[in-house]
Amino acid sequence: MRALVVTPGRPETLRLIDIPKPKAGAGEALLRIMRVGVCATDRDIIFRGHGRTPEGYDYIILGHEAVGKVVEVDGGVDIGVGDIVVPTVRRPCPEMCPSCRAGEEDYCITGHYKEHGVWGLHGFASDYAVTDAKFIVKVPEELKEIAVLLEPTAVVVKAIEQVMVIQRRYKWSGKDMLVLGTGPIGLLSALILRLQGFNVSVLGRRPPESRKAKLVNMIDAEYIRKLTIERKYDVVIEATGSTEVVYRSLKLGKPNSVIVILGVYQPTKIEIDLGSLMTDLMQYNRVIVGSVCAGKRHFERAKEYLMEARRRYPGFLEGMITKIVKPEEFRRAIEREPDDIKNVIDFTK
Amino acid sequence: MRALVVTPGRPETLRLIDIPKPKAGAGEALLRIMRVGVCATDRDIIFRGHGRTPEGYDYIILGHEAVGKVVEVDGGVDIGVGDIVVPTVRRPCPEMCPSCRAGEEDYCITGHYKEHGVWGLHGFASDYAVTDAKFIVKVPEELKEIAVLLEPTAVVVKAIEQVMVIQRRYKWSGKDMLVLGTGPIGLLSALILRLQGFNVSVLGRRPPESRKAKLVNMIDAEYIRKLTIERKYDVVIEATGSTEVVYRSLKLGKPNSVIVILGVYQPTKIEIDLGSLMTDLMQYNRVIVGSVCAGKRHFERAKEYLMEARRRYPGFLEGMITKIVKPEEFRRAIEREPDDIKNVIDFTK
Numbered sequence: 001m002r003a004l005v006v007t008p009g010r011p012e013t014l015r016l017i018d019i020p021k022p023k024a025g026a027g028e029a030l031l032r033i034m035r036v037g038v039c040a041t042d043r044d045i046i047f048r049g050h051g052r053t054p055e056g057y058d059y060i061i062l063g064h065e066a067v068g069k070v071v072e073v074d075g076g077v078d079i080g081v082g083d084i085v086v087p088t089v090r091r092p093c094p095e096m097c098p099s100c101r102a103g104e105e106d107y108c109i110t111g112h113y114k115e116h117g118v119w120g121l122h123g124f125a126s127d128y129a130v131t132d133a134k135f136i137v138k139v140p141e142e143l144k145e146i147a148v149l150l151e152p153t154a155v156v157v158k159a160i161e162q163v164m165v166i167q168r169r170y171k172w173s174g175k176d177m178l179v180l181g182t183g184p185i186g187l188l189s190a191l192i193l194r195l196q197g198f199n200v201s202v203l204g205r206r207p208p209e210s211r212k213a214k215l216v217n218m219i220d221a222e223y224i225r226k227l228t229i230e231r232k233y234d235v236v237i238e239a240t241g242s243t244e245v246v247y248r249s250l251k252l253g254k255p256n257s258v259i260v261i262l263g264v265y266q267p268t269k270i271e272i273d274l275g276s277l278m279t280d281l282m283q284y285n286r287v288i289v290g291s292v293c294a295g296k297r298h299f300e301r302a303k304e305y306l307m308e309a310r311r312r313y314p315g316f317l318e319g320m321i322t323k324i325v326k327p328e329e330f331r332r333a334i335e336r337e338p339d340d341i342k343n344v345i346d347f348t349k
Numbered sequence: 350m351r352a353l354v355v356t357p358g359r360p361e362t363l364r365l366i367d368i369p370k371p372k373a374g375a376g377e378a379l380l381r382i383m384r385v386g387v388c389a390t391d392r393d394i395i396f397r398g399h400g401r402t403p404e405g406y407d408y409i410i411l412g413h414e415a416v417g418k419v420v421e422v423d424g425g426v427d428i429g430v431g432d433i434v435v436p437t438v439r440r441p442c443p444e445m446c447p448s449c450r451a452g453e454e455d456y457c458i459t460g461h462y463k464e465h466g467v468w469g470l471h472g473f474a475s476d477y478a479v480t481d482a483k484f485i486v487k488v489p490e491e492l493k494e495i496a497v498l499l500e501p502t503a504v505v506v507k508a509i510e511q512v513m514v515i516q517r518r519y520k521w522s523g524k525d526m527l528v529l530g531t532g533p534i535g536l537l538s539a540l541i542l543r544l545q546g547f548n549v550s551v552l553g554r555r556p557p558e559s560r561k562a563k564l565v566n567m568i569d570a571e572y573i574r575k576l577t578i579e580r581k582y583d584v585v586i587e588a589t590g591s592t593e594v595v596y597r598s599l600k601l602g603k604p605n606s607v608i609v610i611l612g613v614y615q616p617t618k619i620e621i622d623l624g625s626l627m628t629d630l631m632q633y634n635r636v637i638v639g640s641v642c643a644g645k646r647h648f649e650r651a652k653e654y655l656m657e658a659r660r661r662y663p664g665f666l667e668g669m670i671t672k673i674v675k676p677e678e679f680r681r682a683i684e685r686e687p688d689d690i691k692n693v694i695d696f697t698k
């Protein structure tokens with residue numbers, strides 16, 4: 001079968017190879033992969049040496065945003081052959097820490113978890129893939145085409161869930177949300193906040209007539225291209241991955257606000273007034289929270305949001321998918337043009 | 350009557366003056382002040398120009414950690430003449446924002462609140478003082494001597510309450526707490542975390558035979574004088590007010606940990622790797638939360654903790670009070686020697 005693999009730590013090793021079809025073991029499911037989405041983490045693995053190969057391999061199969069069809073499945077789960085499914089990404093640590101034991105491996109304490117396509121487990125960018133059947137989410141036929149968005153949506157659901165829990169600190173009545181960035185995480189954050197009824201502004205760099213700006217307008221969110229220091233927000237979601245923007249984001253919150261850090265940032269030394277930044281956090285009960293990954297419950301909730309989004313904003317999710325390429329054309333999906341949002345590799349082609 | 354006043358913004362203007370006794374208006378209480386504690390905020394007002402005078406005055410009466418006896422009180426509250434009471438510090442904004450309306454003026458959204466002894470309202474460092482009767486907490490006779498600690502305890506109660514709400518993000522099982530600093534806020538943080546059953550380490554600079562170290566040991570907490578990067582904590586409470594320490598504190602948390610910022614930091618430009626710091630926050634679901642002030646509910650809860658502390662750790666709270674001086678000797682309370690913790694001005698003398 002075809003598999004898109006990379007040797008982490010060595011640039012330009014991304015390649016499509018032919019390897020034997022994997023076999024499902026006890027408790028596992030064998031999936032016929034349909035589509036795999038490409039994200040910033042994949043590009044970090046490809047170009048910046050992030051990622052870890054599975055034990056015994058000198059490469060890792062890429063891909064952690066996948067949708068596929070069940071070919072074989074070991075009993076004991078509510079999944080059957082022929083079901084369309086999305087696997088979650090992270091698997092519990094071998095120690096089974098309290099979080100992993102509680103089914104919250106996205107809050108693993110030991111850091112010894114594994115992640116499909118990222119950290120010690122092969123990903124899903126191949127014709128067939130095997131994963132633990134307990135970590136699979138069934139998706140309805142109607143979501144098939146956009147189900148590659150389920151994983152990033154789940155990541156956003158978890159981030160916003162954290163905000164809502166944090167704001168139980170007091171009788172919160174926040175309304176004004178700012179999303180920084182118009183990549184998949186930025187747009188999906190804006191979508192979910194809109195579905196929750198908030199006012200949403202989205203910062204982007206593309207012109208107002210661009211695809212990204214139009215998608216923002218489609219969900220009745222405001223598209224802005226400049227930040228003004230006078231305008232403050234109840235929640236700021238940082239999804240640009242830019243160190244310069246993240247620094248500015250820390251100053252855009254109202255009293256008692258929450259700044260959510262969702263990007264991966266390049267190591268960058270900058271001179272900042274840390275004293276004033278910390279006094280400011282203290283003086284206004286502000287919170288900065290980082291959010292990573294998502295658990296199965298976030299995938300389940302994300303599925304509901306995607307179904308609601310298709311009813312309320314038809315065309316929005318489809319509009320986020322900018323390229324669908326054959327595995328042989330993988331480079332076109334990895335390279336990112338300014339208007340690209342979610343590029344997808346289609347393993348049925 | 351005697352009043353300890355300062356002209357904010359002008360160093361060395363701290364003075365004891367003689368002014369007329371204030372009169373209680375509608376809804377107000379007149380207090381005979383017994384004791385007033387001195388804290389870092391007072392020193393910021395005295396030496397660094399923090400604070401704002403009440404309208405129509407060119408000085409502000411200092412003091413926001415007070416205990417007094419009710420002399421007069423306007424009806425409608427559960428407080429009577431002769432009661433020993435502690436007034437809270439902050440008063441709602443004139444707009445009555447949603448937080449102030451909900452009795453959570455410590456989460457005021459407009460920032461137009463006032464604070465006794467700090468921001469636009471006279472404090473309690475005088476023989477008599479007047480305040481809104483709704484913002485007074487009755488304390489039992491047994492707490493009289495240490496009731497000046499109620500305000501800083503309430504500040505700590507609020508900070509820890511925020512941590513506990515934030516950690517409802519997942520099934521938290523945190524045990525190991527680090528408190529940075531052995532001032533009143535540091536020691537009271539350690540105390541409350543111990544009363545809640547956590548393992549507590551406290552970072553101080555004084556030798557192991559010092560008063561501060563002994564107080565830490567008295568509550569079965571660990572006294573440390575060095576941080577090691579290998580040892581991580583579930584919660585870190587920063588109460589040194591040092592920009593250097595606050596930077597280090599951001600790296601001492603386990604995955605999913607909370608760093609609490611409780612200090613006031615001098616503006617200090619330093620070069621930091623902000624990119625890595627933010628990636629790290631993201632990658633481990635970490636939170637940084639600032640906490641300021643306290644509402645009446647925190648004072649009520651703090652009262653219970655102080656009573657429990659007197660039973661479980663007799664002598665601890667008394668040991669935190671290092672100097673009790675007459676108003677005429679105010680300089681001795683303001684100046685801070687290395688072993689000083691809470692210095693108190695006694696207006697009954």
